[in-house]
Every structure is written in structure tokens, then in C-alpha cells.
Amino acid sequence: MTTHAPDRDAADELGAREASTAHDATAAEHRAAKARVYRRRRIVVFGSLAVVVALVVSGSVYTANALGAAVPAAAPVVAAPQPVPAAAQPLALPGFGGYAVGAVGFDGLLAGGAADQPMATASITKVITALVVLEANPVTPGEGGPEIAYTDDDVAIYWDMIAQNGSVAPVQAGASLSLVESLEAMLLPSGNNYAISITNWAFGSQEAFVERARGWLAEHGFTQTAIADSSGLSLDNTSTPAELVRLGELALENPVLASIVATQQVEIPELGVIQNSNKLLGHGGVDGIKTGTTDDAANLLFSTDVAVGDESITVVGVLLGAPDHASLRQAVAALLDSVAPGFHEVDALAAAQDLASYDTPWGQQAHAETSEGARVVVWSDTPVAVTVEARPVTTAAAGTEVGTATVTAGTRTVTVPLVLDAGIADPGAWWRLANPGALDAPAEAGR
Secondary structure, eight states: OOOOOOOHHHHHHHHHHHHHHHHHHHHHHHHHHHHHHHHHHHHHHHHHHHHHHHHHHHHHHHHHHHHHSOOOOBOOEEOOOOOOOOOOOOOOOOSSSEEEEEETTSSSOSEEESTTSOEEOGGGHHHHHHHHHHHHSOOOTTSOOSEEEOOHHHHHHHHHHHHTTOOOOOOOTTOEEEHHHHHHHHHSSOOHHHHHHHHHHHHSSHHHHHHHHHHHHHHTTOSSOBOSSSSSOSTTOEEOHHHHHHHHHHHHHSHHHHHHHTOSEEEETTTEEEEOSOTTTTSTTEEEEEEEEOSSOEEEEEEEEEEETTEEEEEEEEEEEESSHHHHHHHHHHHHHHHGGGEEEEEEEOTTOEEEEEEOTTSOEEEEEESSOEEEEEETTOOOEEEEEEOOBSSBOTTOEEEEEEEEETTEEEEEEEEESSOBOOOOHHHHHHOGGGSOOOOOTTO
């Protein structure tokens, strides 16, 4: 019996197949591992690239924002000066009656005694008469105005005033006077008859005039002034010293009336020379306004101009209830002599005076200074105040207006611009990039 050896060829073939399979598996695993490494590398590379791109983009945005952002405004540090107050002006006050003194453009009264107590005004009433008539019949300065024909009725009025012991000016039937000449005859010698004749011509009757005059007083804010007739003969014509100062100011605002009351005498062809009854006129600078006399008292509404530096101050005052005209004139003259020195100039601001400073975060400095000096005329011890208003500044050239300084003394004010003494420039790119926290957010356009 013959014995056969195992089939080696088959075994070898099987082993070869198993080895090939194992090799293929190893190769597949190797390829998978390489693929995984490649993918990781791609992730790292592209991730790093994304980070770099993001950093570049972020840096560009930051740079753009920093370079385009508005720089912060520098706030001003204000230093307002305090003018030195003056001493109160001593006055020579009347020892009788009611009085008040004011000045055009100055608040309230400079002095007063019984200033709100109503008293008889007598012929000072004729100032109201003149203002009401001129309002209804305006006259251009330098002209005479409409003509008024005088008749026997006006002569009768003249004699009636004589009978009542009233002051008069001559009148002739058939005469024709301009309105200005008629007002001169009423105001200078205080002709009661002309007050009645003029208002009869202008309004038709005394009753119509009184109604219109009361309306005029109400329209101009006179609450304590009463009028009963055009001449002031009635004791029912009353006012307070304070309101009469205001009346005097209104009289001086009318150039026709202001010229008449400042006239010492005038020659009217039909009447001759007429003298002003105000004997203080022309003395001590007195240039008006109207006398007034009752059986018991002498009154005067007066005015004068006081020179203070380059300015002229108009002072208006009244004294009611003097025992006689001599005492009246003496008291008014003494009062005015003591009032005038009380006006003085205060140099509240000097030119180029430093009133505010600016310090920027990037180290620049500038000052806000006055573009010119400021003076204000002050009465007595009226306090003077300086108010400074300055705006914040970002960038600006030297000389740029950045605010104002206002000097106030009573109701009088002077305002002066404030300008930069040096420019404030943009801090530049390096400061912007190095100080992101100090930059303002850029404003949105189109809002």
C-alpha cells in the first residue's frame, strides 16, 4: 500500500491568500490613518488661516474705527471775575413832601420818599394833556403841526380861568396858532385856558378829552394817576411821585414835547414873548419839565443830563408838596447835586482777559479770552455781576468764538464775545490708536 504526502501546494496557496488578506488590511489601515492625519492637518491649517484672517480683519476694523472716531471735547474751566463794589452815594434828600428820582435805562428809583403816596399834581397834569393831544395829532419835529383858530369862545375861557385864579396865557379872537405854538402857550406859562382850548379843538369837549386821557393812562400802565380835567386846576388830578417819574420819561421820549419843556422863552407873533414858569430851567443842567402850583404847595417835575465818561444819563425826578417855589428850587438843586456824582463807570472786563481754560486729553491747552473790554455805568452801590458761558471744544482755530461774558448792573447789560487764544488741533493717528478708550463713538450719519 502506497502512502501519499499532504497537498502542499494547496496549503501554500491558502497561506498566500491569508497573507495577502492581512497585508491588504494593514495597507487599508495605513491609508485610513494617513487620511485622518491629512484631515487634521487641513483643519489646523485652515483654522489657523481663519484665525489670521479674523485677526487681520479685526485689526483693520479697529484701526478704521480708531482713526475715524471723534475725539473727546475739552470742557472749559470757567473763572468769572468779581468786580469791586462801590460805596453807597450819600444824597441831600428833601425834608418835606413826596419825591422820587429815576434815570432813563436804570431799574427802579434812585431815591424816593412817600414815592407811592398819591398827591395833587396841579399843572403837571398838562404833561398828560400834551402827550394825549400829540398822540391824536402827531407833529414832525421842526414843524408846527395843524393850525388852530381861536374865537370868542376861547377868550371867554381865558376870563373864566382868571376868575378862578388860574394861570393863563393871552389869547385873541381871530388868531391862528399852530399846535406847537398852542402847546408852548399851555406849557411855558402854564396857561390853563390853552389846555382847555386845545383839548376842545382836539376832542370836542372836556368830557371827551378826560375819557380819552383816562384810557391813555390805562394803556401806559398808570394805575395810581387820576385825571379830572386838562389843566390840573382840580385837586382831583393826582398821582404818585413814582408814576410821575415815568410820566416825565415819556414826555422826554417825544421830541416835540421835550423841545418845548426845555425852552426858557419863546416869541409868538400873536402873543408876544412867553416865559417859562420853571425858574430852575437852565441852572445846574436842568432842562425841564413842568411846574405845578396849588394854593398849598409848589411842585416840579424836572430833568437833567449827567455826563458819565462817553455816556449821557438822563435823570428824571419830581418833588411834590414844597411850601413855596423858593424852597422847591433849593431842594431840587441840592438833590440833583448829590445825585450826579453817584453815577460812575466800572471797568468790569479788560480786553484779552482770560475767563476760561481748556486742557485736552492729548496735552494741548487754550484759553477763552474777551475779544474786547467792557465798561458799564453804575449808580451808587448797584452790584455788578459777570456771567461767563463757554462751550466745550473738540478742535478749533485760534480766534474761534467759544462763548460770551455778560456784565450786568441792574437792568443794564454789556455782552462781550469770548475767543480762543490758541488753536486746538486733532491729536493724530498715533494718539488715537494708543487711546481707544478716550475716543467718542462715531456719530451715525443721516440721523
